[in-house]
Amino acid sequence: MTTTDSVGPTGSAAGSADSAGSASPSFADLAQRAADRRDRPAYGHDALITCDRLVRIFSTDGVEVQALQGLDLLVREGELMALVGASGSGKSTLMNILAGLDTPTAGAARVAGHDLLTMGAKDRLGYRRETVGFVWQQTARNLLPYLTAAQNVALPMQLGVSRKGRRAQARRALELLELLEVAECRDRRPFQMSGGQQQRVAIAVALANDPSVLLADEPTGELDSHTAEQIFAAFRTANERLGTTIVIVTHDQAVATEVRRTVAIRDGRTSTEVLRRTEVDATTGHETVVAREYAMLDRAGRLQLPAEYTEALGMRDRVALELEPDHIGIWPDDSEHR
């Protein structure tokens, strides 16, 4: 790169875009462009969960904490995905918003057609009872201690809008306990069950009203790795057999690598995403899981680079960009050596 023409994002490619733009478009061209923009489907139109530039600011004692700083996330119906991120990155804040327990400061959040910003108190209650189910890390938070497993599972059905008769409730409670392989616990109270059994019953409770989305915040955080595996298998069963869309916040690397999609949150924004797919060797039939990491590009063109990449190359403040035919090159700031 010896000429200033070819350096950086305002180099040749941007130049050619400019020259295309300077060929004074006709009124018809402008009208067509406006129509194309108008007809373009809205962001997340086909997603079950849409978070669009979501912001949540907490103010305590005059100090503001920006827990979510313009977070974008789309989750399709039927997905089973994991959210990971360092402590304080905003995962629980996001889950509380999606669960309808907290309201965002700005941005947009929609789940199964419900607008989480404008929803009134009555709709919010209905949303929490029917549209979302949640499983928390603390087993004690998920179940009522004085009810048996079957009674705990039946309770949300009694509170739900589409109330079933007592018999139908008991039948569904047992079906769910069987699906999650804890039918033997039906008449036991939480203190008579292991931590893993309690979490599986908790999943059954969360599924009682057949929600569109199941949210789980560190559901295996208090369990050993073997039990955690069983809990994860229970989520997979719910996803595959009932078609429930599931979002799991986890620190557990094993869980994070079990799902097809893992989204990382950093500083209140989605930063990277790992997608996994199974490849089958045509000759041996042997299956391997191939994982590929992607960075998230928001609609303003902002990209958050993984810290380990920028630190490895000492990138700070300013980087050099170059548009190539099939990729964009990013280099450490070299302006002082020129």
Ligand SMILES: Nc1ncnc2c1ncn2[C@@H]1O[C@H](COP(=O)(O)OP(=O)(O)OP(=O)(O)O)[C@@H](O)[C@H]1O
């Ligand atoms: N109610 C609140 N009041 C003030 N600040 C809050 C509140 N809830 C969260 N925060 C702050 O918002 C930021 C994000 O917190 P959050 O709990 O969402 O992170 P997290 O990724 O879930 O962390 P962890 O993995 O430790 O649970 C943190 O700086 C936290 O201190």
